[in-house]
Each structure stands twice: as structure tokens, then as C-alpha cells.
Amino acid sequence: MSDFYDEFANSIHIRAEGNSAFRLEAFGYEVADRLESAEVVQDLTIVPLQCRGRSRSALRILGYAEDTADSSLVVLCSAFYDVPDATLTTADARVAFKAGVGFIEQSADGYLGENLEISSSEAEHAKYFRDILRRDPRNSLGKVVKFKFILVTDGTMSDRIRSIDSDQVCGRPASYSIWDLRRFEDLAKSESGQDDYDVDITKWLPDGLPCLPAASDESSTQSYLAVIPGRLLADVFNEYGSQLLESNVRTFLSARGKVNRGIQRTLANEPEMFLAYNNGLTTTATGVVVRETPEGPRITSLHNWQIVNGGQTTASLAHFIRTQRGADVDEVSVPMKLVTVVPEGATDVVSSISRYANSQNAVSEADLFSNSPFHVRLEQISRRLRAPAPEGHQVQSKWFYERARGQWENQRNAGPPSHAKRFDLEYPKKQRITKTDWAKFAFSWSKRPHEVSRGAQSNFMAFAKLASELWEKDENQFGDAYFRAGVAKAIIYSETRAAIMASEWYSTGYLANIVTYAVARFAHELEKRYPRAKYDLEKVWRQQGISDASRESLVSIARLMVEVLTDPTRPQSNVTQWAKQEEAWKRAQRQPVPIDPRIEEDLIGAAEHSARTVDAKRERAIDTGLEVVARVMKVKKSMWADVLHEARGAGVLSPTDLDIIKVVMSGAVPSDRQAARAWRTLERCVDEGFVLADDLPE
Numbered sequence: 001m002s003d004f005y006d007e008f009a010n011s012i013h014i015r016a017e018g019n020s021a022f023r024l025e026a027f028g029y030e031v032a033d034r035l036e037s038a039e040v041v042q043d044l045t046i047v048p049l050q051c052r053g054r055s056r057s058a059l060r061i062l063g064y065a066e067d068t069a070d071s072s073l074v075v076l077c078s079a080f081y082d083v084p085d086a087t088l089t090t091a092d093a094r095v096a097f098k099a100g101v102g103f104i105e106q107s108a109d110g111y112l113g114e115n116l117e118i119s120s121s122e123a124e125h126a127k128y129f130r131d132i133l134r135r136d137p138r139n140s141l142g143k144v145v146k147f148k149f150i151l152v153t154d155g156t157m158s159d160r161i162r163s164i165d166s167d168q169v170c171g172r173p174a175s176y177s178i179w180d181l182r183r184f185e186d187l188a189k190s191e192s193g194q195d196d197y198d199v200d201i202t203k204w205l206p207d208g209l210p211c212l213p214a215a216s217d218e219s220s221t222q223s224y225l226a227v228i229p230g231r232l233l234a235d236v237f238n239e240y241g242s243q244l245l246e247s248n249v250r251t252f253l254s255a256r257g258k259v260n261r262g263i264q265r266t267l268a269n270e271p272e273m274f275l276a277y278n279n280g281l282t283t284t285a286t287g288v289v290v291r292e293t294p295e296g297p298r299i300t301s302l303h304n305w306q307i308v309n310g311g312q313t314t315a316s317l318a319h320f321i322r323t324q325r326g327a328d329v330d331e332v333s334v335p336m337k338l339v340t341v342v343p344e345g346a347t348d349v350v351s352s353i354s355r356y357a358n359s360q361n362a363v364s365e366a367d368l369f370s371n372s373p374f375h376v377r378l379e380q381i382s383r384r385l386r387a388p389a390p391e392g393h394q395v396q397s398k399w400f401y402e403r404a405r406g407q408w409e410n411q412r413n414a415g416p417p418s419h420a421k422r423f424d425l426e427y428p429k430k431q432r433i434t435k436t437d438w439a440k441f442a443f444s445w446s447k448r449p450h451e452v453s454r455g456a457q458s459n460f461m462a463f464a465k466l467a468s469e470l471w472e473k474d475e476n477q478f479g480d481a482y483f484r485a486g487v488a489k490a491i492i493y494s495e496t497r498a499a500i501m502a503s504e505w506y507s508t509g510y511l512a513n514i515v516t517y518a519v520a521r522f523a524h525e526l527e528k529r530y531p532r533a534k535y536d537l538e539k540v541w542r543q544q545g546i547s548d549a550s551r552e553s554l555v556s557i558a559r560l561m562v563e564v565l566t567d568p569t570r571p572q573s574n575v576t577q578w579a580k581q582e583e584a585w586k587r588a589q590r591q592p593v594p595i596d597p598r599i600e601e602d603l604i605g606a607a608e609h610s611a612r613t614v615d616a617k618r619e620r621a622i623d624t625g626l627e628v629v630a631r632v633m634k635v636k637k638s639m640w641a642d643v644l645h646e647a648r649g650a651g652v653l654s655p656t657d658l659d660i661i662k663v664v665m666s667g668a669v670p671s672d673r674q675a676a677r678a679w680r681t682l683e684r685c686v687d688e689g690f691v692l693a694d695d696l697p698e
Contacts (some may be wrong), residue, residue: 004185005084008154014430014568017498024048025511027080028062031152031179036456037405037457038187038195040243041065041074041150045576047509050099051122060099062152066132069315070241071145073132075100079153086155088180090697095163096151097176101169104147108133108170121509121575128574133170147174148241156181188409196286199240199302204232208291208298209261211338222340224288226299228281230274230332231269234318236305243428245311262467262603268324272331280335281310288340310334360560368541372464374471374478375435379403380485387431390544399487400427402434433490439463440516441489449588453513453579481538481612488540493519495546496554505559513565513579517557521588522550525557525595526603533603538612549598557593564588629675634697635682640665643682646690657681 008030015026028046036043043065050060063076077100079092103126106112112126147169147210157180164176187195201209209232214223237244266274307314313334322325370539382401389396402408412423433441436456443452452459471478497515500506506514512627526535540546546554564587565575572578640661647653653661660674663679670678685691 001144002084004188005181008181008184009082009084012154016500019501020530022501023082024062024078024080027082027152027154028076028078031184032063033434034187035150035152035179036186036436038042038190040195041067041148042457044074045455046076046512047121047125047576049103049125050105051112051116051120053102054111057102058095058099059106059112060096066143067148067242069245069311070237070318071143072148072241073104073129073144073146074148074150075104077149077151079151081153081154088151088153088155088157088161088178090158090161092153092155093151093157093164093178096153097149097164099209100151101174104129104133105170124574128577144172146172146238146241149174149176151178153178153180156260157183157432176681179201185575188406190406194304194405196304197240197243198286199236199244199334200300201232201302202300207293208300210295211290211299212298213290213297221342222288224290224299224338226336226338226693227275227333228336230271230317230329230334231321233281233314233334234321234329237314237318238322240305244305245307263313264320266428267317267320267327267329267332271329274331275333275335276373278313278334278620279310280337281307281313282337282339283307283310284339284341286341288338302338306529310336317393335447372468372471374467375403377475377478378483378486381480382433385480385483387487387544388542395425397431398427399431399433399490401438401483402432404698429460430494431697433487436460437490439485441493442486443525444493444516444519445489447520447524448585449513449516450580450582450585452516452520453576477613484541485537488537489519491540491544492546492550492554496550496558499555500550500558501558503555505562510562510565510579513576514558514561517561517565517579517585518554520585521557521561521591521593522554522595524589524594526599528601529595530597530603532606533600534609536602536604539602547598547602549596550602552594553594553599560591560593561588564591584612628679629670629672631697632670632675632678635664637665639682639691639695643685643690647685647688650688650690652684652688652690653681 010434012023012026012030015029016022025046025048028048032044032046036044044063045065046063048060048062053059056258059679060077062078063074065074065076066072067074071523077096079088079096098111103112107129110130112129113123116123116126149169157178161178164178166173166175168174170487183195191197196544209226209228211224211226263278266277283305285302285305287300287301290297291300317329317332321329378401382399384398386396386398408427408429410419412427437457439460439462440452440456443449443459448462451462454462493515496518497511500511500514500518523535526533536681565579565584567587570587571583572581578584643653644658644661648658657677660670660678663670663674664678682691682696686693686696
């Protein structure tokens, strides 16, 4: 445990930039990243709030999130000890939860809004919580139908803490969970990269759910068909919420609204026809317990159950039961396909099933972007491209692009301690960039701070849509130069953040919003003042840092962005919610800002920038050609022989294709064009069923 604590504490230290005043906030961001990566919650707003309530009661929360997929409000409570070997006692847990519940209750009843200093962040959020919890006559449940209180701690939970019973807060169901150091360590070691959970079907169906196992020759997967009662599906969703939804599906629902009016009409008017009208669910699980009975096999328990298609059906059904008093859903049944997946590599498999299951629905390629060639390419570049050694350093390091959850930690811990030390030198933790980080840095520089402020997952989906479109137009624009520019944006963002935290004028709060607005406004001002020049991102890459002129300009702009974000005339009182509005960005653009005149040394002419872009695309095209040649050379002769045998008489191969295959089989190295054509031939053979896609080399 001590090794994990050291790594955990070091991550907090890095985030706090060595400033003890910001360690609680840094702790919040660290646990938020881990919880979001584990898909426990998404788009957490970290804002440490504490005050005195009625009878001088201590009230405190660390952050919150609105989970629109299941209409819940997640409230982050904390017990941050900041010392090794701390123990979270039962009393500590009760105090932390009581402080969080009290803040919500006294916000909802108006006490905090009426008694706190009106300009304080605590008063601002108290008013915000009151607004979203207010019971609107047009919707008797308001925006929030339940609470999820999560206590995070850097201590280890006492064995005496068994479970925390659910209860009611503000007239709504509330659940409680604790994430201690041991649970975070288990998560880091988890093969699936997620928090494991079990759904006990017998809680609702004592005899289990009747199912039909499908025949399978594949030992790692097993499929089942079942018809699940509507009431059971809704009850399970109400208990487990959006944790039941695969990440792409959850983001899709959150972005587009979860209630389908057609489903609602069928439930109200023709519940007995729901099975006939509905496409049903596609689900996965990493473990299934099936009991054999005289009546046939029955599913009794599901480990890590995930809905990868049918999330809208599930959420709409739960919404109908919740809002229609006396709703009769006893005749409602939903067809379900269940696929078991092994924990190792489960993320990729589940995402692939999600892709194909949703291929006929409104979930776009952007929604399923996590495993795209875009990410694979950035990952490949990051593993070979060395960054220039900063002044005073002798060792070149690399920037680690983390395409999949936990890659950095898994690769670091894959060997003995000596391996970890070498890994840290080659890939310092400060130079680890997750795919959501990449989107944040890119959109900050692309002048979209309001989208960045909407949260990591929401921003990532907006970035995914744009990147997918650009990839389709010309994938050669995404090469080494693109990666170097992306890292430069990461450096600009990180150094701006550090400089703001070190400024005398900054006090804790809204840091993420301030940084993205400062970077965006800086980029906007340069574009406006120097229309015939571009900021030299290659210079940032070469120096692995920004100039004094850039840093001082960014900090000065950041201070003005605070004024925009906290302007008393803003239409949205909650700063974090106001930062998400496009109108906030429009106001920021109208705010005059200073630029250090020395900034011209950080610019290059438009002509030179265009020439670099052309060179970068040419370089990427050459790299792509070499990659295809290398991939074709990896194809085994036996596969080419199968292609010749199976596909020659099927009209799939042209005489030119045959000649190229013979060249490759002879051991000669094909040209770029020959290799590209040979690979397209293999892809056609996959489409025709002559070759298995899984047998192709990566």
C-alpha cells in the first residue's frame, strides 16, 4: 500500500505545483480523473466549498456532477488527511457525509443563500443547488430525482465500516459510497480498468431470469438470449443508474436527452406490444452465473453488466415508471442479447460491440471515437518521438499518449523496480497525456473554452466529432508535426496553470475555467493582432517550455478572465455553469487584454507556417507508405496462399492484384503503391469472408 500511496501523493504534489495551499483542490482533481476514467461518474466539477450552517454546523463538499443520463446529482465529499497510513474511521465517514448532506439540504431550503456572503462561491453554489432541486409544477420531480454521495479519501477505510444504508435527502433517494486508498489501488490494478460490481437478479426474480444459451465454439465468450421484464429493467437502472450504461451510450444519452416520446406512448397505450415494437437491448458482462433448473437455465447474477445498445429504452422505461403514478408495466417485456467478455481487454471488446450494435442507430462515429485510428496513430507516434532535452538536462524523454485507460501505470509496473525507474525517465508522469486531456488542450487553443468548461467527457465528444471529420478529409494532416503541436499546446496549458497558481491574485476556485479561457483568449488576441503570423508551436516543442513574454501575457489575460467569469452582471449566477455558455466566451472576446510586445519573437510568418504544413503532410504520407509496406510484409505467406486459392475464382482479384501478391510472396519489397493495393485486396477478402479480420497484422 505504501508504494501506491507514494505514487498517489506524488500525483497530488505535481498537480499542486508544490503549493500546499492547493493540495485539497489538487486531491479533488486527482480523484476526479480516476473516477471519470473508471466511468463511475463523468464531468465532475471540483470546487472545494465549506461554511457554517444552522447551529454553526460544519458544511463541506469537494465537488459535484449532474448525471443527466439517470437524473442524479453526484455530490463529492472528502476526508483528506495528507499523511501516510491514515485511517478513515466510522466517525470520520459520518462527519464527512453529514457535512455534504447538510450543504445540500441547507442550500435547497434557502438557508445558505440567505445567510452567506452573497459574493462567496459557497453562496453562489447554494443558490445553484436550490434552483436545480426546486420542485417545478411542470415537473414534480425537478431536474434531480436522486443523489449519489461519494466520499473520497487518501486514508484507508476502517474494517468496522461495512455499508452505508440509503436514505432520503430533500425528499429524494440518496445512496452513499466510499472510495478509500485501498479501493483506488484495486482500481489501478483492475484488468478492466473499472470499478467492479455485481447485479443480483434474484433480488427481483427469486428464481432468476430464464435464458437461452447460444451455441459457441469460442471459449472466451458466451452469448445468451432472454426476455427481461420491464419492471426489473427499470428497477435495476434505478439502483445502479448510469453505471449500467457503457460509456459511449451514457455520453450519447447525456448529450441528447434520454426520454423517447415514441417509447413513452407505447408504454402508456400499448404496453403489451412493447416487445414487438422495440429492438431490445444488447448487453455485456464479465461474468454470468446461470442456474440449471427443471424449467431450463436461469441467470441469477451478472458481473459488470453493461448496456451497450438500448440505453434510451432503459432510461425511458425508468422515467415512465417514475413519472406516471400507478403506471402498469406488468405486460412490458424487452428482448435482450447478453454477451460475456473476459476482463482482459474487455474495454476494447465492449466498445467494438457498442460500435456494431449501434451502427443502425443515431450513435455517430464520434460517439464511438475511443478506438479510432486517430488515437492509434497518436499512441504510435508518442512511443517513438523523443522530445528535445530541456536546457540543463542530458536525457531526452517522450510524451506518453494514453489511448486506453491505465496504459501508463500498467506499462510502468510491468517489470521490476529497475524497469519503473527507467520508465519514469523515459516517460515522466508530467508528460502523460490522456485522450481527454488532448481534447482539452486542443479546444482551449482552438478558442472553445466554453466547450472545455462543460467537462472532460462532453468536451471529448465535441472534439471527437471534429477530429473524425478532419481525419476523413485527409488523415495525412495527423503526423509527427501534429503531435508536436499538440504537445506544445499541452505545455502552454500546463505552464499557464502553474503560473496562475503562483500568482498573488489567485485564490482557490474556478482554476480549470480560468486556464482554458486564458489560453483561448491569448490565441484569439494573437490572431486578431497578427493576422499574417502564427504562434510558433514548434519553438515551444523545441524548448519544451514557453517564453517569458508568452507566460506574462497569459497570466495578465487570466486575471482579466476572472473578471469576466465573476462579473456581477453575468446572466448565470453559478460561475462554473456560466463558463459553459457561449455568451461567456463572447464576453471574453470583447474584454480588452494586454500582449507583451516581445511576443513577436514567438511568431512565424504565414508563408513559413504554410510551408511547414505542406512539409508535414508530405512527411506523413511517406510515413504512411512505409507503415503500409511494413504491414504488408508482416502478412504470412500462408495467408497470401489462402487468398490466391479462395479468392482467385470469385472475381475478387484482378490480374494486377495477382501480380502484386506474387511479388510479395517472393520476398521482394513492394513499392508504396503496390503495398497499398495489396492491403486493399486483403480488406476486400475480409469483406467477402475469405480472410478473418483478426488474422490481419496490426
